[in-house]
Amino acid sequence: MLAFILRRLVQALVVMLSVAFIAFIAFMLFQFVGDPVTNLLGQDATEEQRLALRKDLGLDQPFPVQFARFALNAVQGEFGISLRQGRKVSTLIAERFPATLELALVAAALALGLGIPLGVYAALRRGRAIAQVLMTATLFGVSLPNFVIGIVLIWVFAVELKWLPSFGRGEVAVLGGWTTGLLTLDGLLHLILPAFTLSAFQLTLIMRLVRAEMLEVLRTDYIRFARARGLTQRSIYFSHALRNTLVPVITITGLQLGSLIAFAIITEQVFQWPGMGLLFIQAVQFADIPVMAAYLCLISLIFVTINLGVDLLYFAVDPRLRIDGKSH
Amino acid sequence: MSALQRFFNGDVWHSFRSSPVAMLAAGVALVCLTCALFAEVVAPHNPFDLATLELLDSLKPPAWLAGGEPKYLLGTDGQGRDILSALMYGTRISLLVGIASVLLSMLLGVSLGLLAGFVGGRVDALVMRVCDVMLSFPSILVALMISGIARSLFPHAPDALAFVVLVLAIALTGWVQYARTVRGSTLVERNKEYVLAARVIGVGSLRIMRRHVLPNVLGPVLVLATIQIASAIITEATLSFLGVGVPVTSPSLGTLIRNGNDTLFSGEWWITAWPSLTLVMITLSVNLLGDWLRDALNPRLR
Numbered sequence: 001m002l003a004f005i006l007r008r009l010v011q012a013l014v015v016m017l018s019v020a021f022i023a024f025i026a027f028m029l030f031q032f033v034g035d036p037v038t039n040l041l042g043q044d045a046t047e048e049q050r051l052a053l054r055k056d057l058g059l060d061q062p063f064p065v066q067f068a069r070f071a072l073n074a075v076q077g078e079f080g081i082s083l084r085q086g087r088k089v090s091t092l093i094a095e096r097f098p099a100t101l102e103l104a105l106v107a108a109a110l111a112l113g114l115g116i117p118l119g120v121y122a123a124l125r126r127g128r129a130i131a132q133v134l135m136t137a138t139l140f141g142v143s144l145p146n147f148v149i150g151i152v153l154i155w156v157f158a159v160e161l162k163w164l165p166s167f168g169r170g171e172v173a174v175l176g177g178w179t180t181g182l183l184t185l186d187g188l189l190h191l192i193l194p195a196f197t198l199s200a201f202q203l204t205l206i207m208r209l210v211r212a213e214m215l216e217v218l219r220t221d222y223i224r225f226a227r228a229r230g231l232t233q234r235s236i237y238f239s240h241a242l243r244n245t246l247v248p249v250i251t252i253t254g255l256q257l258g259s260l261i262a263f264a265i266i267t268e269q270v271f272q273w274p275g276m277g278l279l280f281i282q283a284v285q286f287a288d289i290p291v292m293a294a295y296l297c298l299i300s301l302i303f304v305t306i307n308l309g310v311d312l313l314y315f316a317v318d319p320r321l322r323i324d325g326k327s328h
Numbered sequence: 329m330s331a332l333q334r335f336f337n338g339d340v341w342h343s344f345r346s347s348p349v350a351m352l353a354a355g356v357a358l359v360c361l362t363c364a365l366f367a368e369v370v371a372p373h374n375p376f377d378l379a380t381l382e383l384l385d386s387l388k389p390p391a392w393l394a395g396g397e398p399k400y401l402l403g404t405d406g407q408g409r410d411i412l413s414a415l416m417y418g419t420r421i422s423l424l425v426g427i428a429s430v431l432l433s434m435l436l437g438v439s440l441g442l443l444a445g446f447v448g449g450r451v452d453a454l455v456m457r458v459c460d461v462m463l464s465f466p467s468i469l470v471a472l473m474i475s476g477i478a479r480s481l482f483p484h485a486p487d488a489l490a491f492v493v494l495v496l497a498i499a500l501t502g503w504v505q506y507a508r509t510v511r512g513s514t515l516v517e518r519n520k521e522y523v524l525a526a527r528v529i530g531v532g533s534l535r536i537m538r539r540h541v542l543p544n545v546l547g548p549v550l551v552l553a554t555i556q557i558a559s560a561i562i563t564e565a566t567l568s569f570l571g572v573g574v575p576v577t578s579p580s581l582g583t584l585i586r587n588g589n590d591t592l593f594s595g596e597w598w599i600t601a602w603p604s605l606t607l608v609m610i611t612l613s614v615n616l617l618g619d620w621l622r623d624a625l626n627p628r629l630r
Binding site: 015147258262270 | 571
């Protein structure tokens, strides 16, 4: 058990270090090409001034020392100053983080809340017209590019029907340092279209998964036995069958939470949602290296944490892994 | 029998002829491919020839709607460009980037997978660890990261370089799938007798890998490549939609969708609808073809 956790931890650490290293290399190359010393001092600076600034910035240190300093700052959430906006990167990210997290969590809730019942329905009413329509619809959910779904939703619900807003977060409530759109009607209305767009892929994934798992489980002996015992249909379907399909569904959803945050980049661009993804895309467009580095390190941290969490969860849930772990 | 005759009498062709979905998908893909390849001949206008653009003709709706002109079948955009022609040229760029990046990632992935599977040991462990790390991030994020770093290093790069960066960014996210597939099959093939026989008669490792093992592991790669073309086209379109893809001077489908998205609110839906529809049609048909090919090449399903 301990060895397994340790191995996973070391693996996670290696991933984090390599991502930080890539971000650092980008930083270094950028300094090499962009020459920040000249940028800061101008062309007329004397050689002494340049040397003094290089020393101040730590650019005269050997490579490993510079990386260690970068990593140490990164751990403390310090990535310097945005080249485009001239503000501290950590503040920028902290401002944008709540918007992205809220969008991703609502999308995950939508995917689970709609995907599971629809999947169960499609499994129980297999072959009926509505179930067929649902399954065909999932094919589109899987193969349509995310931004196309967003554009279609905007066109139908915002432009033609004029039911829902399609731009930004609307009115948000401020709780301490945290902003949320969940507490105002305007904020909720603004959340609907982006959340649906972001959840479309996961929703179809969960629906297909639940349907397949349900069909599999319904064929097993214990369901037949439950029928023989004379239990009601509802009790068989929901407390016997569904419960066993939920383990893979929950692990997949857990793993997908990271993807939701990453794919929020696209959704945020379509709906001009003021989150981290929009910040990142603007950073990529304007070659704002500090913001890019910070976003990459943060998102890797989220991914690594989720993967580690799911691994540990597996370990807790599946006893076979424990025996496997010993033989390794 | 010639190779062509053998193909037409073979299982794959038979399975193709008996699958309406595959034939429809192939038809759609073929039409798109022809329009893209011969855009100069097929397209009614040249969207890049600024001299033929008339601002008076801008924002015309499709021909069958009020205000539309038969000259512009699918309407025009804000600069008076014919959308149908822009679509054909855009499809060409999308397909070009998609196919180029798939070829590159296939080359990279197959070589690394073959090497990892055949040599084993530390090489294998290293390649597989890198694969694991790559797989734990969504491909769009990796592509964005590569494109962003390249963008910051060469801020004033010429357009040709932007294409190279884009193809590299997509290829570097796609190779993992090939490497894993090929490594798996190579591990099996490596221990077969024909490899041993080749070794006994003194054939070198490189030659064994290239001439003996490689042809035997390429089957699944073919299926993977078909499906990867669809996802490469989507990745390209997404990057271009986000404004970090192809240069604006040579718009792909993603760029066209991005441009049209700005005018969606003033009611000009056709500027963004047609390229979106084209993109969906292409990716859907390529995906369906890939699914069919997977079933057709799978000996267990015959």
